Amino acid sequence: MGFVLKHKQWQTGSQKTLEENMNPADANDKSTNLAESILNHAPPRKMCPHNTRISCASCRLNELCLPIALNKSEIHQLDEIVERNRPYKKGDHLYRQNDPFNSVYAVRAGSFKSYFLSDSGQGRVTGFFLPGEIIGMDGIASKHYANSLQALEHSSICEIPFSQLESLSHQLPNLQHHFFAIMGNEIAKDQQIHTLLSSYTAEQRMASFLLGLSSRYSRVALSPSRFLLPMTRGDIGEYLGLTVETVSRIMTSLQRKELISVANREIELLNLAGLRDIISHK
Amino acid sequence: MGFVLKHKQWQTGSQKTLEENMNPADANDKSTNLAESILNHAPPRKMCPHNTRISCASCRLNELCLPIALNKSEIHQLDEIVERNRPYKKGDHLYRQNDPFNSVYAVRAGSFKSYFLSDSGQGRVTGFFLPGEIIGMDGIASKHYANSLQALEHSSICEIPFSQLESLSHQLPNLQHHFFAIMGNEIAKDQQIHTLLSSYTAEQRMASFLLGLSSRYSRVALSPSRFLLPMTRGDIGEYLGLTVETVSRIMTSLQRKELISVANREIELLNLAGLRDIISHK
DNA sequence: CGCCTGGTTGAGAATCATCAACATCTGTGG
DNA sequence: CCACAGATGTTGATGATTCTCAACCAGGCG
Numbered sequence: 347m348g349f350v351l352k353h354k355q356w357q358t359g360s361q362k363t364l365e366e367n368m369n370p371a372d373a374n375d376k377s378t379n380l381a382e383s384i385l386n387h388a389p390p391r392k393m394c395p396h397n398t399r400i401s402c403a404s405c406r407l408n409e410l411c412l413p414i415a416l417n418k419s420e421i422h423q424l425d426e427i428v429e430r431n432r433p434y435k436k437g438d439h440l441y442r443q444n445d446p447f448n449s450v451y452a453v454r455a456g457s458f459k460s461y462f463l464s465d466s467g468q469g470r471v472t473g474f475f476l477p478g479e480i481i482g483m484d485g486i487a488s489k490h491y492a493n494s495l496q497a498l499e500h501s502s503i504c505e506i507p508f509s510q511l512e513s514l515s516h517q518l519p520n521l522q523h524h525f526f527a528i529m530g531n532e533i534a535k536d537q538q539i540h541t542l543l544s545s546y547t548a549e550q551r552m553a554s555f556l557l558g559l560s561s562r563y564s565r566v567a568l569s570p571s572r573f574l575l576p577m578t579r580g581d582i583g584e585y586l587g588l589t590v591e592t593v594s595r596i597m598t599s600l601q602r603k604e605l606i607s608v609a610n611r612e613i614e615l616l617n618l619a620g621l622r623d624i625i626s627h628k
Numbered sequence: 629m630g631f632v633l634k635h636k637q638w639q640t641g642s643q644k645t646l647e648e649n650m651n652p653a654d655a656n657d658k659s660t661n662l663a664e665s666i667l668n669h670a671p672p673r674k675m676c677p678h679n680t681r682i683s684c685a686s687c688r689l690n691e692l693c694l695p696i697a698l699n700k701s702e703i704h705q706l707d708e709i710v711e712r713n714r715p716y717k718k719g720d721h722l723y724r725q726n727d728p729f730n731s732v733y734a735v736r737a738g739s740f741k742s743y744f745l746s747d748s749g750q751g752r753v754t755g756f757f758l759p760g761e762i763i764g765m766d767g768i769a770s771k772h773y774a775n776s777l778q779a780l781e782h783s784s785i786c787e788i789p790f791s792q793l794e795s796l797s798h799q800l801p802n803l804q805h806h807f808f809a810i811m812g813n814e815i816a817k818d819q820q821i822h823t824l825l826s827s828y829t830a831e832q833r834m835a836s837f838l839l840g841l842s843s844r845y846s847r848v849a850l851s852p853s854r855f856l857l858p859m860t861r862g863d864i865g866e867y868l869g870l871t872v873e874t875v876s877r878i879m880t881s882l883q884r885k886e887l888i889s890v891a892n893r894e895i896e897l898l899n900l901a902g903l904r905d906i907i908s909h910k
Numbered sequence: 911c912g913c914c915t916g917g918t919t920g921a922g923a924a925t926c927a928t929c930a931a932c933a934t935c936t937g938t939g940g
Numbered sequence: 941c942c943a944c945a946g947a948t949g950t951t952g953a954t955g956a957t958t959c960t961c962a963a964c965c966a967g968g969c970g
Contacts, residue, residue, distance in 0.1 A: 462819065462820075462823050464908070465908050466908045466909070468827065470822075470823045470826055470827050472822050472823065483811075483812055483815050484812065484815050484816045485812070485816075486808055486809055486811070486812025486813075486815075487809045487813035487815075487816055488812075488813075492819060492820075493819065512801070512804065512805060512808065513801075515804065516798065516801050519795075522794065522797065522798060523794060525808075526768055526794065526807075526811070527768055527769045528769070529765075529768070529808070529811040529812070529815065530765055530766065530767070530768025530769035530770075530811070531768075531769035531770075533765050533768075533769075533811065533814050533815060534766045534767075534769055534770065534774045536815065536818035536819065536821075536822065537755070537766055537774060537775065537818065538744075538774075539818075539822055540752075540754050540818065540821055540825065541744050541752045541754065543822065543826055543869060544752055544867070544868065544869030545752050545866075545869065547957075547958095548957075548958070578915090578916065578917085579916075579917065579918095580916075580917095584826065584827075585826070586826065587825060587827065588958080588959090589959060589960080590918095591917095591918080591958090591960085592957095592958060593917095594917060594918055594919080595918085595919080595958095597918095598918075598919090610916090610966090610967085626746070626747050626748045627748070829925075829926095830925075830926065860947090860948065860949085861949060861950095862948075870926080870927090871926075871927055871928080872948085872949075872950095873927075873949095873950080873951085874925095874926060874927075875949095876949060876950055876951080877926095877950085877951080879949095879950095880950075892934090892935075892948090911970105912969105912970095913968100913969090913970090914967100914968090914970105915966105915967090915968085915969105916965105916966085916967085916968100917964100917965080917966075918964080918965075918966095919962105919963085919964080919965100920963085920964105921961090921962090922960085922961085922962105923958105923959080923961095924958090924959075924960085925956105925957090925958085925959085926955105926956090926957085927954100927956075927957085928954080928956090929952105929953090929954080929955100930951105930952085930954105931950100931951090931952085932950080932952105933948100933950070934947100934948080934949070934950090935946105935948070935949085936945100936946090936947080936948090937944105937945095937947100938943100938944090938946105939942105939943090939945105940941100940942085940943085940944100
């Protein structure tokens, strides 16, 4: 059966403070904010990990996000145009399908899903976004977002106004190059999903999906073998072109084969090689 | 049954000269080339439509391709970096999976398919490319092409070395903006295919595919309702995640419903609204 | 406590794949 | 120009994977 974890010591993007090496100025800002809220008779609350006064230079995701390949002064210029918004609660929308496109966003903590509603009303999840990943590039061409974007849990993001990103890219060849690369990566990733959806069985899709999450979590220094699924079985099904029931059945089947161990949203990948075998097997 | 066309007066990208408004200098080049080939005792051949001495400014696809939104002098600069290669025969490869990435390509005439071979050996078609469309963006991020690219018929392309495109984009904000838009468009398009593959029935996929081709052909001033399919049923099947047999069956079924009329590669869309209904129905 | 969302499991149905046979088209070499 | 071979396309019979419908369970939140 494989052992099942009972307690809540699971890692997710939002449960871990993402800016650990903050500078003293940031700490000061924080205590100031706290003092203010007390003065305003707001209910005293725990220190929120989603500090909005963080800089790109100190963000622990900067290896994944835009600043990679920028030097110190360039990062500072990027920092100037990034807006760190208020956190989003589970279910909040970052934007909706057809809203005018203004910005791309980098996930700082938590996770999001994108989904598309067709005229006939039925929706399909088109993507999941974890910390360090970029959201909103589907709106660049048409100037309107093609999907809606919703937080799957308490999450925070960095907003990057696109016109300013363009001007800055014009000044910084490294940034232009890197943003081309980020978009190219998105294109390559989408084509992999095309292959997955057009030729994989339900079991292969699930195995591929879980391994994908695994490697994305390990990129942000979380465990590649134990994590919480931020999305529902329904979300997974819509994303993979399967029904909820099939997703559920495959999960229990993978568990019976001792490849994974699941309990609700908690999942552990027990045999990565075995999962890979499922994908290549045929 | 709908009438079936018997003869070969069908339009494809390659059967129509794509550069009609060529300037006098180009015409001179052409006759010179012809004279040369006669002097060299080469077999006299028909005037080839794939003249390589064409400029972006005179190309009738320049409204679709990169030059859009560039002014005259900017187009000239773009022209400098574009290489117009020899034509490709049916089956020729433009590049193969894992080849080092150097350039993106614009289709000038004809058509191509991209396909991905997985480790297990089975391949899947990931895209089709018609005149005016850009090929190769899947290689930008990893510096290696993720797919192989093969000509479906006699075709010609413009090669745009990517590093030069980047430098030029750095000088010309319009070009940078436009290339971001082209990549954004590719991302949005890929996500539509995601929705198609994850939620459409076989019939909906075929209808959507045919309507997609229709609008892409009309973009290059070809008939939106009558065209030649440059790809095999097998290619279509791989692309849509169906088998050859299913593709064939759906085609005859659509024909019985008098929505289309097919004979081999010749296809006529008899009822566009009817095809759209299939997609939105339920 | 009870509701509602989310998740699991089972039985039957439907779509599409598989296997197989055959028809047709294309291009090549005699 | 014909004949042939290989690739491509069609059609039918059968079967498997996945969906649909339905019932039920668990957990979180007011």
